[in-house]
Amino acid sequence: MATMRAVDIQGGVGDATKLFINDQSPVPELKDGELLVKVKAFGLNRMDLMQRQGMYPLPPQAPKTLGVEFSGTVEKVSGDVGDFKVNDAVFGLAYGGAYAEYIAVNAKMCIHKPKEVSWVQAAGIPEVWITATQALWTVGRFKPGMRVLIHAGASGVGIAAVQLAKHAGAAAVYVTAGSDEKIKFCVEQLGADAGFNYKTQNFAEEIMKATENKGVDLIVDPVGQTHFQKDIDCAARDGAIVVLAMMSGPVAKEVNIGPILFKRLRIEGTTLRSRDLEYQRALRDKVVEEALPGIVDGSLKVFVDKVFDWTDIIEAHKHMESNDSQGKIICTTNYYKEE
Structure with a gap:
């Protein structure tokens, strides 16, 4: 052997x-x-x-x-x-x-x-750009003109998602991260419109201020528990929350689910590694279409x-x-x- x-x-x-x-x-x-x-x-x-x-x-x-x-x-x-x-x-x-x-x-x-x-x-x-593509288009149903919030903006998936959303015509892209240095990176290097340090700021309140109380149309969340209620609070009417992971834990206690009904929110969890081959192949093709040309010409990094x-x-x-x-x-x- x-x-x-x-x-x-x-x-x-x-x-x-x-x-x-x-x-x-x-x-x-x-x-x-x-x-x-x-x-x-x-x-x-x-x-x-x-x-x-x-x-x-x-x-x-x-x-x-x-x-x-x-x-x-x-x-x-x-x-x-x-x-x-x-x-x-x-x-x-x-x-x-x-x-x-x-x-x-x-x-x-x-x-x-x-x-x-x-x-x-x-x-x-492969992993981060395919995951970001899946979160934005396949699950999030992204369209140009949407306002998007990306949690963990300086993570691998966050970096890809911020750039893809901006590149594809988002009206605004906001991020959260756990340090001012990471927020600065997301704004200055990735082109995010604004970022909020979740350790020192209530990002839901800041998002509502930034959007004149409209909220965001699409939220990509790998954090889970600590962010979930605030996600609901700052989501726009008919908005979507895509749950990618649960880095802060799976159990969100005392969540006010009223806005889910009144705002008509769509909350969907998704995974990648457990998906079948044809599902992953379709995502690969989407990355080749949406991301690879920009990576080659330098407009996506x-x-x-x-x-x-x-x-x-x-x-x-x-x-x-x-x-x-x-x-x-x-x-x-x-x-x-x-x-």
């Missing part, structure tokens, strides 16, 4: 110090329609932290190896893989397995890497907070846990410098 190096967890679950590179991991076997990709770089996501701790329910098709987004070159193909061929530069989204030298991934979830996009940038695109060598995976996870990052955290493998 062919082996490779891949990030593993001592004991199966644990804190960041339990991560190590296992040089006896099996190279994944291909199924029909899959590519074997030699990984040059992979992106970190909060689901990786939860999975490492044993707190993330994996879809049945996911391997135990962490990581859902990557960039690299096609090493091998199996069956009908469309226009992909060996040695193609690609990036993509997988159900898991990206923290490794090789990953098996369905061709429907891969994208040809433009030469204008670096390996590091490409590894930071992939912000990378820090790049780690994958042998420093413990430090990379600790950095994500610190909540100090603004943009993607990327790890590069030993194949990164190969031409």
Whole structure:
């Protein structure tokens, strides 16, 4: 059996110090329609932290190896893989397995890497830009002229969502974040119209002031409990709240649901990793349509907070846990410098 190096967890679950590179991991076997990709770089996501701790329910098709987004070159193909061929530069989204030298991934979830996009940038695109696209269009039903509120504006998904909404014609884009530095970044670097520090400001009150009491038409919320009542308070009539995650917890107590009725609000939760292949393929195509041209010409930017060598995976996870990052955290493998 062919082996490779891949990030593993001592004991199966644990804190960041339990991560190590296992040089006896099996190279994944291909199924029909899959590519074997030699990984040059992979992106970190909060689901990786939860999975490492044993707190993330994996879809049945996911391997135990962490990581859902990557960039690299096609090493091998199996069956009908469309226009992909060996040695193609690609990036993509997988159900898991990206923290490794090789990953098996369905061709429907891969994208040809433009030469204008670096390996590091490409590894930071799939999860967050697909999630942002899903939240805005598929679930949020975004249309030009809408007023949009993006929570965790300096996160990977937030950075993508702010830029996409502005690029697609939002009337105004507002953000929240947990520091004035992050608010400044969102306004000055991403083009948000205004931002509010949820630790020092009541963002619902500030949103209502900024919109002359109209509220916002679409809210993208990965925070959950602490923000939910304020979301309801500052949503506009016929507005939508898209719940992506529950970083502050799942239980919102003593919520006034009256405005949900009177404002005719639509509240919808959504996930990505557990979705079937065709759903994810449609989102991939939407990213290629809505985001990739802007990323190539520079009008949309992939912000990378820090790049780690994958042998420093413990430090990379600790950095994500610190909540100090603004943009993607990327790890590069030993194949990164190969031409």
